[in-house]
Amino acid sequence: xxxxEVNDLHKHFSLRSxxxxxxxxxxxxxISFDLAQGEVLALVGxxxxxxxxxxxxxxxxxxxxxxxxxxxAKEITGLKGRALKDLRREIQMIxxxxxxxxxxxxxxxxxxxxxxxxHGLAKAKPERTQRVKKALEDAGLNPAESYLNRRPxxxxxxxxxxxxxxxxxxxxxxxxxxxxxxxxxDVSIRAEVLGVLEHxxxxxxxxxxxxxxxxxxxxxxxxxxxxMYLGRIVELGETKEVLENPQHPYTQxxxxxxxxxNPRLRRKHIILQGDPPNPIHIPxxxxxxxxxxxxxxxxxxTEVALTSVGENHQAACLLLRNx
Amino acid sequence: xxxxxxxxxxxxxVTIAFVLLLNFFLxxxxxxxxxxxxxxxxxxxxxxxxxxxxGLDKPVINCxxxxxxxxxxxxxxxxxxxxxxxxxxxxxxxxxxxxxxxHSQRPVADLLGERLWNTILLIGAGQxxxxxxxxxxxxxxxWKARTALxxxxxxxxLAAWSLPxxxxxxxxxxxxxxxxxxxxxxxxxxxxxxxxxxxxxxISKHLLLPTLTFTLVFIGEYMLIMRSTVLDVLSExxxxxxxxxxxxxxxxxxxxxxxxxxxxxxxxxxxxxxFTVAGAIQIETVFSWPGLGxxxxxxxxxxxxxxxxxxxxxxxxxxxxxxxxxxxxxxxLDPRVRLG
Numbered sequence: 263x264x265x266x267e268v269n270d271l272h273k274h275f276s277l278r279s280x281x282x283x284x285x286x287x288x289x290x291x292x293i294s295f296d297l298a299q300g301e302v303l304a305l306v307g308x309x310x311x312x313x314x315x316x317x318x319x320x321x322x323x324x325x326x327x328x329x330x331x332x333x334x335a336k337e338i339t340g341l342k343g344r345a346l347k348d349l350r351r352e353i354q355m356i357x358x359x360x361x362x363x364x365x366x367x368x369x370x371x372x373x374x375x376x377x378x379x380x381h382g383l384a385k386a387k388p389e390r391t392q393r394v395k396k397a398l399e400d401a402g403l404n405p406a407e408s409y410l411n412r413r414p415x416x417x418x419x420x421x422x423x424x425x426x427x428x429x430x431x432x433x434x435x436x437x438x439x440x441x442x443x444x445x446x447x448d449v450s451i452r453a454e455v456l457g458v459l460e461h462x463x464x465x466x467x468x469x470x471x472x473x474x475x476x477x478x479x480x481x482x483x484x485x486x487x488x489x490m491y492l493g494r495i496v497e498l499g500e501t502k503e504v505l506e507n508p509q510h511p512y513t514q515x516x517x518x519x520x521x522x523x524n525p526r527l528r529r530k531h532i533i534l535q536g537d538p539p540n541p542i543h544i545p546x547x548x549x550x551x552x553x554x555x556x557x558x559x560x561x562x563x564t565e566v567a568l569t570s571v572g573e574n575h576q577a578a579c580l581l582l583r584n585x
Numbered sequence: 586x587x588x589x590x591x592x593x594x595x596x597x598x599v600t601i602a603f604v605l606l607l608n609f610f611l612x613x614x615x616x617x618x619x620x621x622x623x624x625x626x627x628x629x630x631x632x633x634x635x636x637x638x639x640g641l642d643k644p645v646i647n648c649x650x651x652x653x654x655x656x657x658x659x660x661x662x663x664x665x666x667x668x669x670x671x672x673x674x675x676x677x678x679x680x681x682x683x684x685x686x687x688h689s690q691r692p693v694a695d696l697l698g699e700r701l702w703n704t705i706l707l708i709g710a711g712q713x714x715x716x717x718x719x720x721x722x723x724x725x726x727x728w729k730a731r732t733a734l735x736x737x738x739x740x741x742x743l744a745a746w747s748l749p750x751x752x753x754x755x756x757x758x759x760x761x762x763x764x765x766x767x768x769x770x771x772x773x774x775x776x777x778x779x780x781x782x783x784x785x786x787x788i789s790k791h792l793l794l795p796t797l798t799f800t801l802v803f804i805g806e807y808m809l810i811m812r813s814t815v816l817d818v819l820s821e822x823x824x825x826x827x828x829x830x831x832x833x834x835x836x837x838x839x840x841x842x843x844x845x846x847x848x849x850x851x852x853x854x855x856x857x858x859x860f861t862v863a864g865a866i867q868i869e870t871v872f873s874w875p876g877l878g879x880x881x882x883x884x885x886x887x888x889x890x891x892x893x894x895x896x897x898x899x900x901x902x903x904x905x906x907x908x909x910x911x912x913x914x915x916x917x918l919d920p921r922v923r924l925g
Contacts, residue, residue, distance in 0.1 A: 323829060354829065354830070357822050357826060359822060362821060362822035363823050363825075365823045365827075366920070367845060367919070376827070376832075377830040377831070426826070429826075433830075
């Protein structure tokens with residue numbers, strides 16, 4: 263049974279333009295996927311494609327426009343009060359920028375202990391400190407004691423992100439939503455933080471929705487990859503399958519521009535023309551057709567859903583369906 | 586930490602030394618105060634005696650005529666070239682002697698000392714009320730941003746902030762005394778013979794209207810600043826993180842937003858404390874509250890230079906001290922401000 267099941271989720275924002283007409287930004291526009299216990303799904307896409315909105319909507323930090331999200335087979339959209347608070351224990355989030363997501367006035371111990379306090383767990387002080395230390399150590403901050411009384415400004419970016427991870431871990435959630443957790447970090451620290459997350463996946467079997475714009479990071483430890491373009495998933499499959507045998511022209515383009523160290527293996531780069539279209543004016547038919555190198559006339563007329571293109575591998579492209 | 590405090594205090598002393606110099610020359614360039622003694626009954630000999638009594642026969646700073654801001658006779662230099670008005674000013678200041686009021690003939694230090702407490706009472710009550718109400722309003726306005734509550738609080742605060750203090754004071758004085766029978770002015774009913782509890786109630790009644798005016802004028806500033814800082818803080822990622830952890834809105838406001846948003850407020854409060862000693866001039870004058878502001882207003886009218894000189898010094902010192910306190914408080918409240 264899947265832990266998280268997302269079914270045709272939409273999140274639209276309405277913008278009011280100066281002349282009183284209202285415009286709709288379709289940030290998340292019909293997303294469906296599921297996530298098994300202990301599985302890591304990487305969600306890849308350009309900036310502005312709706313990855314972060316999807317994360318916030320799943321967290322109930324944004325109210326979804328329509329669609330269903332089931333967590334442990336229970337509907338979680340629109341939860342309020344007690345039920346929402348209980349859900350928060352199960353799903354935790356790691357934000358992108360560790361320089362912004364820690365309250366500068368609190369000590370590390372206060373930051374990591376806060377979720378316990380809020381949820382009324384580990385009420386006795388020694389037990390709480392014990393759990394805080396454990397979480398810090400699990401997040402790779404050793405020895406934990408030396409961090410307890412420090413404040414965020416005394417730590418480096420990598421250490422801060424570990425504190426963020428520790429604060430998410432302390433509740434022992436079954437799902438972590440990580441929104442670009444390493445994009446603000448230096449490359450050397452990036453590997454360490456990814457190592458911490460990988461360790462969590464293996465040791466604690468925490469399921470993760472790992473949002474990134476970097477296919478390399480996704481390839482590192484995701485079980486499956488979902489490629490997102492303009493609010494939709496265009497390709498979804500097992501990491502190895504998607505990377506070695508990409509089916510959607512967008513995925514192919516993304517993969518073709520990853521630098522390969524071996525000069526003999528140089529691939530032909532597929533350079534996409536133009537910028538991703540504005541999510542206010544989404545192109546008709548397949549939303550990728552204006553930039554697609556292999557588009558045919560009917561692409562602008564027919565909307566395509568994800569279709570199976572192999573074992574555990576789906577893509578949404580008209581050309582794949584015809585062949 | 587001690588080093589930091591010492592350094593801040595050191596700079597404060599340097600600032601005060603500049604104020605001392607400026608204060609001294611400010612009152613000397615206006616010329617010899619005895620030329621204001623226009624009473625025809627005064628003989629030249631009496632005027633000369635007054636000048637000797639106040640040390641005005643001595644040169645201002647030294648015995649070089651060109652270096653003195655006003656024309657002085659240099660006869661005294663023949664006796665002791667170092668006995669100047671400046672040396673007398675400094676040595677008296679060090680003894681805590683601010684001179685004698687021209688008008689009341691009382692020592693300025695005594696006069697100001699007594700009036701200062703009245704001002705502190707008024708400002709203290711007004712500031713505390715303004716801070717509590719202003720900060721709370723600002724917090725709620727930011728929380729309920731872009732709702733009717735926010736707009737009402739915003740407009741009311743802007744309006745209160747823009748009202749001329751003396752006009753608001755006169756209006757409140759009229760309403761308060763006409764509809765609620767509150768006293769028209771002063772600090773207590775003179776000759777009432779009240780003591781203890783009764784006197785306290787009497788003083789409170791007199792204090793009510795000036796405090797209300799003061800509070801209304803300052804609420805706006807605190808509310809607007811609090812609102813914008815809280816709005817800033819609420820858009821930070823750590824607020825979103827707190828939400829994701831399951832904190833309630835109240836917990837987020839109390840534990841995350843308020844503490845972070847208080848930093849700018851503390852600075853403004855400390856700075857205001859310094860300036861409002863002077864800023865109370867209008868309120869104290871309207872309500873005849875015997876504080877420092879009223880004293881300055883009266884002294885200007887009476888050309889009571891020693892009182893003015895003393896009051897200016899007191900104001901300058903209070904502004905400088907308030908700044909030092911704000912600086913030090915900031916280092917305590919915000920761990921990111923590096924010590925040393």
